[in-house]
Amino acid sequence: MDDNKQKIHFIAIGGAVMHNLAVALKKDGHIITGSDDEIFDPSRSTLEAHGLLPASNGWDTGKIHAGLDVVILGMHARKDNPELLKAQELGLKIVSFPEYIYQRSIDKQRIVVAGSHGKTTITAMIIHVLNFFNRNFDYVIGARVPGVEYTVRLSDNAPIIIIEGDEYLSSPLDPTPKFLRYQHHIGIISGIAWDHANVFPTEEEYVKQFDRFADQTPKGGILIYCEQDPMALMIGKKERSDTLEISYKSHPQTSDNNGQFFITNGKEKYPVKVFGSHNFQNLSAAKEVLKKIGISQEQFFEAITTFKGAAGRLEKISENNTTVVFKDFAHAPSKVRATVKAVKEIHPSRELVACFELHTFSSLNKKFIPQYKDSMKAVQTPIVYFNPEKVKEKNLEALSETDVKAAFANPSLIVFTDAAKLKDFLLQQSWKNKNLLLMSSGNFGGLNLIELSEKIVS
The missing domain is CATH 3.90.190.20 (Mur ligase, C-terminal domain)
Incomplete structure (x- = not known):
């Protein structure tokens, strides 16, 4: 096996991103094992198709050994998980999946899409357009996109990575919101509305995480935010030195008697398969991101007409x-x-x-x-x-x-x-x-x- 290939074990492999990351790493030649106490579809079917479904539900300390290069710990596990305790006892390297993705993309331009709503669709739109023009890029997204076989791609040669950035905690050992672990160069905030009351007991505490995300934008970095969302606007307008802040709003649109929707650019009309005012906001966000990585407005309009949406989203x-x-x-x-x-x-x-x-x-x-x-x-x-x-x-x-x-x-x-x-x-x-x-x-x-x-x- 190549010296760069590793033996990696997933604790709580059935998670939405965890199982897709496991598949991506196996395809890349790494030796993958994993455990979970319960796994549901679509995770179960995907893991089974790639020979990664654990033989039985539950935790197995026999899978934790000194030969492992890294243990990736999912949020679904508890601090007293027997596999985790053994990994700690052996002094193994233990990381959350956001940490692992960051380490694999440390030399790439990282674009992170955050928000209480819309982040999956915005990420999917960006992926769709980049694929349309055969660009070389990596990505992490929490839902399937038509025409894209896998939801995680990590390569050695792609210059950029598009990441759907969740605000939930990284792992049982790391209470940091996932989107902070990626350390973005370009960050997007689609909108903010209190969620995850189990870990952010007040709205103020929840909103504070997005403020930290915006403040994390580096010098020379870009923060893109929705001006039609009161909280995103408040955070986005805050003055930050040496960063570019860009606001967006719903893209102009129209429809016909057949229920067909169009985005408009002056007198030009482009048919689109998405609908709803929030999706026209999402569309504007994707367009602003893509402009910053070499996709012109005309190219965007050409590609977005074939976007069918992310799986399970309207x-x-x-x-x-x-x-x-x-x-x-x-x-x-x-x-x-x-x-x-x-x-x-x-x-x-x-x-x-x-x-x-x-x-x-x-x-x-x-x-x-x-x-x-x-x-x-x-x-x-x-x-x-x-x-x-x-x-x-x-x-x-x-x-x-x-x-x-x-x-x-x-x-x-x-x-x-x-x-x-x-x-x-x-x-x-x-x-x-x-x-x-x-x-x-x-x-x-x-x-x-x-x-x-x-x-x-x-």
């Missing part, structure tokens, strides 16, 4: 002449509001049934859920689903139907705690001239959303 999963079923990863209050608004914009005359799953620690936290107030106000049939067992697993105070209705401040809200009953309710509806929006970072208690949506539109 994704159409079934449709007929009168009904569309959308799936979206929305889980934070700001994402729910933006997603509902976007679907209403594309079909203003259709009724909207929107079903949102409370799944994350924050969304199941009785103190946090009032942040969702009025987020589904524009929905004709608003539905919230949650699994009471998940609340128990997270050691949170029990939630009742009354608690949820009060938090959303929506008297017409329907609450389900049984996935089978939710499915039955949706199948019993009349779907003529009506759309369905499914929003979750989970899986609605294991519902097969493709099968459900096909029954709805059939």
